[in-house]
Amino acid sequence: MVFCPKCGSVMYPREVNGKWELFCPRCGYTMPLEDESILEAYRVRRRVTHSPKEKIIVVDKDQVPATAVLLKGQVRCPKCGSDEVYFWMMQTRAADEPPTRFYRCKRCGYTWREYA
Numbered sequence: 001m002v003f004c005p006k007c008g009s010v011m012y013p014r015e016v017n018g019k020w021e022l023f024c025p026r027c028g029y030t031m032p033l034e035d036e037s038i039l040e041a042y043r044v045r046r047r048v049t050h051s052p053k054e055k056i057i058v059v060d061k062d063q064v065p066a067t068a069v070l071l072k073g074q075v076r077c078p079k080c081g082s083d084e085v086y087f088w089m090m091q092t093r094a095a096d097e098p099p100t101r102f103y104r105c106k107r108c109g110y111t112w113r114e115y116a
């Protein structure tokens with residue numbers, strides 16, 4: 001680990017015109033990287049600290065939102081005819097326009113929308 005002689009931050013290697021240098025992300029200080037073993041040390045470290053990205057929660061776009069209500073016998077699915085349909089509203093257009101009504105069939109998953 002190399003520290004910036006100006007501000008004390010950890011310096012990172014980068015390649016400029018085929019040559020490696022160390023730069024400080026805080027104050028922008030750069031210095032030539034002559035010892036390639038420093039680069040190796042950074043590479044190893046980078047590989048180790050790579051994992052937290054996997055914790056990003058993938059939002060399932062096919063999921064019914066928490067605000068949805070299950071309607072029974074009021075709306076029929078145009079695809080399979082089931083009368084158990086989830087219903088929710090969402091503001092998809094300008095704020096001064098009425099929200100869009102969404103429906104999703106509980107049985108087959110078919111989703112459709114209806115503009116108010």
Ligand SMILES: [Zn+2]
Binds near residue numbers: 004005007008
């Ligand atoms: Zn610095």
Ligand SMILES: [Zn+2]
Binds near residue numbers: 078079080105107110
């Ligand atoms: Zn259906």
